[in-house]
Amino acid sequence: MAEDKYNRNNPAVKRILQEVKEMQSNPSDDFMSLPLEENLFEWQFAIRGPRDSEFEGGIYHGRIQLPADYPFKPPSFMLLTPNGRFETQTKICLSISNHHPEHWQPSWSVRTALVALIAFMPTSPNGALGSLDYTKEERRALAIKSRETAPTYGSSERQNLINEVCDQASELPTDKNEAEGGATEAISQPAENDTINEEPNETSSTENNVAQASQSVPAVPETVHQQQQLHVPQTGVVHKPADDRLFTWAAFGLTIAIVVLLLKKFLKANGYDVVFMNES
Amino acid sequence: MMSQEPLTSLAAEYKSGSPILLEKIKLLNEQYAAIRRTRGDGNCFFRSFMFAYLEHILESQDRAEVDRIKTNVEECRKTLLSLGYVEFTFEDFFTLFLEQLEGVLSGNEDSISHDELVQRSRDQSISDYVVMFFRFIASGEIKKRSEFYEPFIQGLTNTSVQQFCKSSVEPMGEESDHVHITALSDALGVPIRVVYLDRSHGDKGSSVSVNHHDFTPVACDLTNATSASGSEAVKPFVTLLYRPGHYDILYPK
Numbered sequence: 001m002a003e004d005k006y007n008r009n010n011p012a013v014k015r016i017l018q019e020v021k022e023m024q025s026n027p028s029d030d031f032m033s034l035p036l037e038e039n040l041f042e043w044q045f046a047i048r049g050p051r052d053s054e055f056e057g058g059i060y061h062g063r064i065q066l067p068a069d070y071p072f073k074p075p076s077f078m079l080l081t082p083n084g085r086f087e088t089q090t091k092i093c094l095s096i097s098n099h100h101p102e103h104w105q106p107s108w109s110v111r112t113a114l115v116a117l118i119a120f121m122p123t124s125p126n127g128a129l130g131s132l133d134y135t136k137e138e139r140r141a142l143a144i145k146s147r148e149t150a151p152t153y154g155s156s157e158r159q160n161l162i163n164e165v166c167d168q169a170s171e172l173p174t175d176k177n178e179a180e181g182g183a184t185e186a187i188s189q190p191a192e193n194d195t196i197n198e199e200p201n202e203t204s205s206t207e208n209n210v211a212q213a214s215q216s217v218p219a220v221p222e223t224v225h226q227q228q229q230l231h232v233p234q235t236g237v238v239h240k241p242a243d244d245r246l247f248t249w250a251a252f253g254l255t256i257a258i259v260v261l262l263l264k265k266f267l268k269a270n271g272y273d274v275v276f277m278n279e280s
Numbered sequence: 281m282m283s284q285e286p287l288t289s290l291a292a293e294y295k296s297g298s299p300i301l302l303e304k305i306k307l308l309n310e311q312y313a314a315i316r317r318t319r320g321d322g323n324c325f326f327r328s329f330m331f332a333y334l335e336h337i338l339e340s341q342d343r344a345e346v347d348r349i350k351t352n353v354e355e356c357r358k359t360l361l362s363l364g365y366v367e368f369t370f371e372d373f374f375t376l377f378l379e380q381l382e383g384v385l386s387g388n389e390d391s392i393s394h395d396e397l398v399q400r401s402r403d404q405s406i407s408d409y410v411v412m413f414f415r416f417i418a419s420g421e422i423k424k425r426s427e428f429y430e431p432f433i434q435g436l437t438n439t440s441v442q443q444f445c446k447s448s449v450e451p452m453g454e455e456s457d458h459v460h461i462t463a464l465s466d467a468l469g470v471p472i473r474v475v476y477l478d479r480s481h482g483d484k485g486s487s488v489s490v491n492h493h494d495f496t497p498v499a500c501d502l503t504n505a506t507s508a509s510g511s512e513a514v515k516p517f518v519t520l521l522y523r524p525g526h527y528d529i530l531y532p533k
Contacts (some may be wrong), residue, residue, distance in 0.1 A: 011372060011376070012408060022366075071369070072408060072452055105446065105450045105451055106369065106450070107366075107416070107450060108369070110367070
């Protein structure tokens with residue numbers, strides 16, 4: 001049955017098989033990715049959080065969908081592990097070009113896109129839809145948590161693949177120096193100054209209509225400088241535990257103040273204010 | 281890719297159009313017999329070139345030309361590799377083009393007829409791959425000779441060579457300009473004639489004339505100069521009609 005689906009005369013299938021082969025023969029320390037056996041156009045991946053960032057040590061799982069006319073159209077990515085940078089189970093649209101975000105190029109590959117995705121993590125979301133702007137501490141906590149278990153998602157076949165990817169990913173070297181080579185490897189795009197844009201995601205609701213500034217970063221990880229973390233208004237979609245606690249205390253304080261004032265007024269009106277104030 | 285139409289269909293299209301255009305169509309009628317229209321999806325130059333070239337090979341069975349272009353294609357493959365392209369990202373496109381080339385030569389087990397060629401040119405999974413193959417070829421050539429192309433690109437879009445290739449050559453659906461045509465013609469060593477049909481008066485003083493431009497590959501001049509066919513410029517066998525924003529194929533009488 002699987003053989004029927006692998007129609008080798010289909011140019012997209014031919015290309016995807018090539019990519020699978022290439023991925024397997026040049027494994028990277030930074031990510032791993034495999035298609036579902038039943039459907040070559042559906043992949044699972046795991047990426048390692050970029051070094052020297054709050055994501056370091058994290059292992060993030062996700063799903064890749066390749067369009068039927070791949071490589072003419074770009075693959076789409078979705079993260080499944082909570083990470084504090086991208087919403088989970090929401091499409092992240094990565095396309096490649098400075099000025100024309102719709103311009104994906106067939107000379108790019110799943111590998112290039114994964115490298116770009118990793119490079120994207122430490123950048124400021126700038127309000128792009130499907131992005132999150134958690135604090136570094138929260139992201140660090142999520143990075144630690146991400147290593148505990150693989151996410152549960154999709155069919156049993158997909159779940160098996162997720163677990164497999166997870167096992168392989170946790171075998172990846174965790175030592176910083178050991179993995180150092182990975183950053184320079186994996187750059188398969190032809191031009192040094194290629195960039196990847198993070199685009200607003202069309203599937204999100206309009207309520208989330210924050211500034212859609214799409215940003216671009218160089219796809220080459222070493223040249224990605226961490227941009228200033230700008231304050232981006234996130235319209236209530238993001239719940240930050242630290243903020244919640246602050247609000248609780250503020251509300252509590254205000255309630256006490258109001259009660260005290262009311263009490264004071266009540267006492268004064270009933271002539272008991274002498275208890276508190278000695279004049280008259 | 282439409283069927284061939286007599287040139288009179290072009291005249292019919294501009295029946296109530298500008299007198300200059302009508303005058304020019306009349307002139308075209310003297311030299312050209314027919315037109316074949318291509319879909320206007322931004323890939324029309326490459327698609328027209330694909331069809332015109334393969335059709336020429338199919339009709340001429342010029343094996344020497346096929347061998348020659350294959351050598352150029354191999355050069356282009358090396359160019360892309362040396363520019364840092366990963367082979368698996370472009371090899372399918374190369375393979376598909378070479379298959380089409382074999383197909384139009386008779387005597388192969390997978391030889392095709394003219395009708396099949398028309399069918400293939402309409403088959404997205406073949407046609408788009410060949411278009412993309414040409415885009416790779418053009419992009420590789422422009423990058424390889426970037427110092428030559430830079431001033432043209434600067435004049436056209438005010439961007440860098442890399443940026444131009446990335447946003448105007450490699451993506452599907454991006455329209456072609458002189459730069460693309462020159463690059464493709466040079467890289468493959470195939471001369472291309474482009475006939476311009478627009479509202480401008482021609483070069484020749486007061487009377488209307490139809491301008492054309494021959495894109496003659498640089499390397500082609502040198503090799504032909506020594507051969508017996510003479511030093512006169514190679515006669516292009518690919519002739520395209522350009523109307524602002526669109527390319528179609530022209531058939532000489």
